[in-house]
Amino acid sequence: MCGIAGIVGPLASERRLSAMLKTQAHRGPDNLGKWVMENQVAFGHNRLSILDLSDAANQPFHLFDGRYQLIFNGEIYNYLEIRKRLESSFNFKTKSDTEVLLYSFIHWGEGCLKELNGMFSFAIWDSREAKLFAARDRFGVKPFHYSVQDTSLCFSSEIPPLWKAGVPKTPKDSVWSGFFTKGTYGNPSETFWEGIYQLPAGHYLIYQNSKLELRSWYDFIGNLNEQPEIQPHDQEDYILQLLLDSVKLRFRADVPVGFNLSGGLDSSTLLALVSDLFPENDSIEAFTFITGDDRYDELFWVKEMLNGRPYPLNTCLLQASEVPDLTSKISELQAEPFGGIPTLAYSKVFKTAREKGILVLLDGQGSDEAWAGYDYYVKNSDSVVQGVNSSPVRPEALDQEFAGKSHHSTYPAPFGERLLNLQYRDLFYTKIPRALRFNDRVSMAHSTELREPFLDFRLVEYVFSRPTEFKIKNGSQKWLLRQIANKYLGDQIALAPKRPLQTPQREWLAEDLGDWVESQLEILIAKCNWFDSKVVWRLWNEYKKGDKDNSFYLWQWVNAAELLK
The missing domain is CATH 3.60.20.10 (Aminohydrolase, N-terminal nucleophile (Ntn) domain)
Structure with a gap:
């Protein structure tokens, strides 16, 4: 890379x-x-x-x-x-x-x-x-x-x-x-x-x-019609072999390779595949980020997953005091808005890997889109933000003329099923393009290479083309992937709930980083005429007083202030 x-x-x-x-x-x-x-x-x-x-x-x-x-x-x-x-x-x-x-x-x-x-x-x-x-x-x-x-x-x-x-x-x-x-x-x-x-x-x-x-x-859509005909009783094994081959190919390197872990299903599955391919290779190291907050850190799950396996674990701590400086540095490299404090925490993983001489890391990006893992896939929602109950944005804080400059957001709907159209949107228009950009910049910021085995096109095409019950069954999302992971890891981890928030961003912005947030808002209002300052300060005060269902809009403003300096 x-x-x-x-x-x-x-x-x-x-x-x-x-x-x-x-x-x-x-x-x-x-x-x-x-x-x-x-x-x-x-x-x-x-x-x-x-x-x-x-x-x-x-x-x-x-x-x-x-x-x-x-x-x-x-x-x-x-x-x-x-x-x-x-x-x-x-x-x-x-x-x-x-x-x-x-x-x-x-x-x-x-x-x-x-x-x-x-x-x-x-x-x-x-x-x-x-x-x-x-x-x-x-x-x-x-x-x-x-x-x-x-x-x-x-x-x-x-x-x-x-x-x-x-x-x-x-x-x-x-x-x-x-x-x-x-x-x-x-x-x-x-x-x-x-x-x-x-x-x-x-x-x-x-x-x-x-x-x-x-x-x-x-031709993604055309390729869906050319997938191999696999008998129902052979499909689980077929997908498993695709997964194993995808991981094996991504371990090809003339430098040390490691992998990133969280406590979720995707990381569980990645670990299982690595363990199957390289069961005794203790030179392969694992990395996970933590914030010191047990409400969000997934260290317990990660340690449970690694128990009995030879891969050394590196924990990469992000502290609230690091956020302002890291935001400035990562904003300069991203040059566009990025995904908040979790992206900053992720950058610590690559920094640690580089310091240890591990130049290639694998992660589980892409599984949710192919396997229908987001909560809004099973809700009557066209949301693009996972895990919030209220609107993630606050358009009322904008100057109305500026707000009117937004293009109407429409996405192709080439399939007859709502689920497939949402997955297609996330693969090519929303989730994956954003996440890949965020992750490319934070990995390359530390001269490290990130590889995503779940985005192997053979795997994505085949899984995407399967019926809904392959992905969602009896209320369980990513159903068949869970069955595969369960054979390796057991129910406790394979069936662990999806946790979309992995850092205390909501709390930090209001408390530890409150003064910094206010200085960023002052910069934003002074730098551009896009906002109604009275509404911005009102929403900020309401947030500090407890209206913290989501911090997406607040991070938008903080991040924009850095990018528009």
Whole structure:
């Protein structure tokens, strides 16, 4: 996993490229690579060495004829299998997935994307055709941001490098308004900033002769109709084998690998799979965050899960006093609103892992969306926030003209079942895009790589395509996954309730961090004219007095104050 940056067009220069790479240096401390043709094309790469640690795998990566230049962020988990298929056609010089990716593109063209099982964003410059080809993985695990300035295309793994390339930093009112009024984060191609876009998950782009073209390459809905026919009595074993293979592939690395744990079902299942594959490997370490508050910490469950297993446990403590400084640092890297104090706590996991020399971590992201794990899936609700009873947002605190700038939030509904449409929304428009962005930034902030085995496309497609009773049965959500976990872990953990709140955010904001919250609100009101200050202060005072059903809106304001400074 790394950082990529580039400029195609008259703005291409070594000076601009160097500034972009410096801004995202945390993504790859092991090598800084540049390839520049002034005023034509500039490619740069911040390398975090995970596979083939030799200099031969440094990027930008090119062949001897010089036609192609490749910069790549991510991992191709099935690179060994693809390499075997290509060995008769190409003479490999490295042991890297980078070289496999380039040869795959040369061999299959854009069709190579369907052969890849991995997380990736990459760009290839074809000097013979003077054409840029760039692509992003199926679910958008790895980021790709871009902006067109006059006749130049600038792109990077994060947003701040684009500002260094000369893109203006201008808030996009419609996205910010939607965030404050509905809790949305824009559509898959948008960011919170004017003129800065995301390449949507499962898409590629071509830039040639100053013309930009975007195309979808991942046909998720079409693939659902092509799933294998598995007999009912064999389906549990089939899914188990998919899970095991997904985890096994994500342990491919030339550096130490660990995994993240909470007390829930997803972590329980991940632990069970790791234990099945590597039952006596005590070099695989586990990580969990704590806050010192027994109402939220899941340390008891985590220790129960690890009992009798060889994996050392690292507890990563977040204290309230750390929140202001961490919020500032993580906001700078995220460059967009992120998911509150739990995201800050999660960042401590990656900091600890890096300090211990463990550069790859696995977690359970993606299970709830595929297996229908959120509470609103079984309620008559279209909510996008789990575990609250009142509205998570407070649009009454906004200036009415600004509030009206929000786009109407509608999502595709390609299925005849409400449940499937909600799952589809969360996979491609709401939950997963947000969580992947949050997690990419906090992991890369500490030069570590995060891998999500539950987002293996084979697993997601098959489970998504199954009938409702596979996911929800007798009132139990993620039903079949619980059956699989139960065989490994027993009822106590496999049937543990889902706990959406993992930090005392509500209490900290009102108590330990009250003075800081007030200073942030003052900054927010002074910085922009989006809010009715009287309503903001009234709601804040009501919150302090006990109206704490949720703190989502309060975190929105605190976070926005940091981002808009």
